[in-house]
Amino acid sequence: MTKVVEKTNPLDKAVALVGKKFDLLILDSMHTHNNRSGFNQILKDIPSSNPRILSMRLKSLESNKLITKNLVLGTPVKTEYALTPKAEELIEIIEKLKNWAQKH
Numbered sequence: 001m002t003k004v005v006e007k008t009n010p011l012d013k014a015v016a017l018v019g020k021k022f023d024l025l026i027l028d029s030m031h032t033h034n035n036r037s038g039f040n041q042i043l044k045d046i047p048s049s050n051p052r053i054l055s056m057r058l059k060s061l062e063s064n065k066l067i068t069k070n071l072v073l074g075t076p077v078k079t080e081y082a083l084t085p086k087a088e089e090l091i092e093i094i095e096k097l098k099n100w101a102q103k104h
Contacts, residue, residue: 066086
């Protein structure tokens with residue numbers, strides 16, 4: 001779990017926050033499911049990932065305040081991840097990246 005150190009270049013800071021493999025895919029998956037998702041749903045949406053890597057990326061995104069982790073009481077107790085307002089600001093950029101990738 002890496003905390004983002006102070007960066008002077010804004011793009012450098014952005015890459016430090018969401019530039020790791022699967023970060024943008026995780027945020028996009030959560031957005032697709034009304035800005036919240038369970039671990040297994042995210043894993044299903046990103047078949048090229050695996051549970052260990054996904055767990056590491058979720059912890060990092062939580063540490064950087066892009067997602068929150070919440071327990072949903074019931075039987076069994078479930079864990080749900082939700083986008084923070086900080087992450088919601090990225091969704092428009094993610095959509096533009098997806099459109100750009102489709103064109104090229």
